[in-house]
Amino acid sequence: MVFGSFVKERRLKKKMGLRVFADKIGEDAGNWCRIESGKFPAPSDINVLNKISEILDIKDSDRGKFFDLAADNSKEKIPADIKQQIEENDIIPVLFRTIEMKKISKDTLRKLVKRIHEEY
C-alpha cells in the first residue's frame, strides 16, 4: 500500500470528503487529490503528518506504518513515466454544464481535453 491510498482509505472510514479533509489539514484540495492518487509526493512536514494522523485517528500501532509510507512516497520515488502515462489517458468529456446554456464548439472541447491533460 502507498501513502495516498492509506490516507484515502482512512479518510473514507471517517466519512470525510476530500475538500473537508484538505481544509482541516490546511492543504489545497486539488494538490491533496494528487497526493492521494500518487501523482504528488506525500508531505514531508512533520507537523502536517501529525495533524493528519490526529484527524484520521491513526492509532499508535499504525502510526509507524503511516510515517514509513510517507517517507517511501518521496519525490524521487515517483515513477518517472507517470506524466507520460497520464498524457496517454483517454479523457472524454461526456457532460458539461455551460454558463447560461452557451453553446460549446468542437474546438473548445479539444482545448478542454488538452487542459485536462496538462493539469493531470
Place this chain on the structure above:
Amino acid sequence: MKNTNFVKWHKHQELEEIAVKIHQLHGADVPIDIDYLVEIMGLEIREISRLKEDFGLYGLLAKIKGKFVIFVQRGDLKLTNYHTNLTIAEELSHCILHRDHFSDVNSLEDAYNFYIKLNSQQSEMMIEFNAKQLAYAILLPRADLRKRADETYEKNKIAISQIVKTASEDACDVVISSIASSLSDIYRVPDGAIAFRLKTKIVGFKDFLSKNLKKLCE
C-alpha cells in the same frame, strides 16, 4: 451511439426515493459531505483552473479510462465552496440518472455528437432540470429541511409578520428567501437552491406559508 431521442424524465417522488437511498450511505447528518458521497460511489473529483473563464463551464463530467471524474473550477474554495457543492452534486446526479445515455460515448467525436443531439432536441434542459432536482434533494434532505424551515418560522414570527407587511413582491417568496438565507450555512448550499427546494410541492413549505401568513398578520 445510442439514440438519445428519448431522455427519461424522472418524477419528483422517484428522485426523492433515490435521494433517501443516497442518504443511507452518508448518514443523517447535515451538511452532506458531497465529496465523500462521490468517492464512495466510485467517482472522483478533480479541480481544474479557469474552467469558467476559458471554457464557459461550471462543471464537467468526464470519463477517464472508463472511470467517471467530476471536474470543478479550481479557485478560492472558501469563497465558492457552496456553489462547488452544488456543482458536484449535479454532476453526481447526472451520473446516477443519465449514465445509460452516455455509456456509449467513447471518443471526443461521440461526446460532441451527443452534446449536439441533446442540444438540438432540447433534451439538455430536461436532463439538467432532473439533475438539479436530485442534487437539491441530496444536499437538502426533505424532512430535515422542512423541520428547520418550520423552526425558523416559529422562532421569527414577529420579524416575519413585519416582512409580510412591508413586502412589495409576493410575501411568501420574500419570507422564503429570508429563511433560505439563514439556513445556507447549515447546509453549505447557496440561498437560491434552498429557496427553490422550499417552494417545491414535495417540501410543501410555500403551501404552508400561503395558508399561514395571512393569519400571522391578523
